[in-house]
Amino acid sequence: MKYAEEFRDPKAAKGLLAQIAQVIDELGATKEKPVHIMEICGGHTHAIFRYGLDKLTPEGLEFIHGPGCPVCVLPMSRVDECVELAERPEVIFTTFGDAMRVPGTKKSLLQAKAEGADIRMVYSPLDALELARRNPDREVVFFGLGFETTTPSTALSIQQAASEEMANFSVFCNHITVPPPIKALLDDPHMILDGFVGPGHVSMVIGVEPYRFIARDYGKPIVVAGFEPIDLLQSVLMVLEQMRDGRAEVENQYSRVVQDDGNPVSIAACDDVYEPRPTFEWRGLGEIDSSGLRIREKYVAFDAETKFSIGYGKGAPRFVPEPEGCACGDVMTGRLKPIQCPQFGKGCTPEMPLGALMVSSEGACAAYYQYGGVDLEPAE
Template identity: 60%
Template sequence: MRFSEEFRDPALAEKLFTEIARTAEALARTRTRPITVMEVCGGHTHTIFRYGLKDRLPDTIEFAHGPGCPVCVLPMGRIDDAITLARRPEVMLTTFGDALRVPGAQGSLLQARAAGADIRMVYSPLDALELARKNPDREVVFFALGFETTAPSTALTVLRAAREGIKNFSLLCQHILIVPTLRALLEQPDFAVDGFIGPGHVAMVTGTRPYDFVATTYNRPFVVAGFEPLDILQSLLMVLRQLESGQAKVENQYARVVPPNGNPAALAAMRQVYETRADNAWRGLGNIASSGLQLRAAWSAFDAERRFPLTPHNVPDPASARCGAVLTGRIRPAECPAFGRECTPDAPLGALMVSSEGACAACYDYEGARQVA
């Protein structure tokens, strides 16, 4: 049996579906509205839609698709900042492939490349550093995206560039943090989420302890989960059992990968290289205090925002694409008026339709034909 098959076993799935239904039925007797569970990570959203998990769940359970896809919460103005840098003749802009199609007010990076800007897709910041080595006459800028999952690799790349004395490499830093974002969601008075399926990949770096406040301060169950179908189902059952018992705690379903204290080396690299931004803009969510990372002054030589004259762009989200309402669980993807009409994967209006981990893209890919009225 291959490793993945162990976590896709139909017989085990049936047992979990049965127990989920039993627990949900017991909970429904004491409630007047459905149980809403937010899966924080876009990878979880993709698994839920791809395997049709929600179609087998009782009507008394609803998923809310959270803000755990870094491309999906990328502000339009930040795309315009990247395009402005890429249009400089001396700059070679590099970034991950799923960022190329995100729309900004000036179009996408893919469109800017078609118009002549030197924009290249890379698979890691080390690929961007290698381009800087091979092109000493160019300024190679890495548009750094991602949560705590990818921030350590960028930090380690900066440290390597410094050790090697590579001076034509810099970052446009858009790394973001999930913990202050969850706190901002929970502070909203109308946030009607009963529990969380927590981000497994982020927790590989952070560990589980940073999420204790979700249970202790806000009295919501929080279960760090893996990404296979059985991981999601087991984690959902763990959330439901906490609700049934009246408990709220942090549990680790993904213990085969996630240690309680996270990855000390990764966390140390982040502390050495980054500091938090006082305010950080999110698409659909507005400014969230201390939710983004920037380079410390000691590493300013690698900061593209300090190296090049750059006036940040502030661009409002398109009014018709209700990304913020989807990200906070207020509506489902298909309830957005632009879904499947003016906003599709081929012509995305909102960022949730761009990335394969975006809630709207997953919904469209696996349920599009029956969701668009």
């Protein structure tokens, strides 16, 4: 626990909570008119509920849970395309474990595996690359999924496959970027947001510069945060202090990990392999321009969409509406709390999920369900 205990110190937490309460009071925020702070990252959502920060912070502060879970924002049509790829007899389909139980319109990858599809859980795209080396007579497809945090490892794997001329390896690229959906939320006239707790792991790759528009163009403070309780409380305090002082800036609380300029090696690899898609569909947000990444022409031999003519590789994926009664889109964009979904804990549980938010390790519904949210009273 060395290097972690200081970020979980109860005495330090009590001091920060007292300071937060004081600034909330200075701002005149109340339970009826709270300050709305969105934590963008699903990892932050789980930390907030794991450590009970939602209950410890004053009533004049409300956490809004943002679309910071890449598994959760994936539209159902893309899950269907994963299943379509995986059920090809020549394909070994590889994926991170989080995506296995996300339901498509007919089945999940886990159900497809139970029916005989060769689907294997991996911990890294390098594992998929090794499978391709060991199985030269099979097509190995890696499900490239995630925000800027995971894009470098996929990019480096594609570069390695190219250097080895590995013709049986490809990536179904569903990598997405954080800034465009934040802009979409800020442009939504129905959203009430006063500030942001910024994603720590994403920022470790891209730095803080991509968030400048939030403060410059929208006048909202954002503080990049770590994942321990002291990190989060300190970041919330920093946001509130900016509001009290009439400032709107990008600040970096997670400086022990995040460099302002990001990771230049990772950025260079991503620039080499990817380019922005003209548009990409997000569950709950619709299509957002330049929010997704696709594989550049120089590496098209490793693009599963082109190789197998699916998804955007054949024009565009079909739009699939949410299952009846499922409020994943509204929860993911902060319009509803998970407990306000009529299916929460009833028609949608971790054992029998309707949507990705209940099964992903970063999903808001999973956080509420796991850490006691089922005891909350739904809003009228």
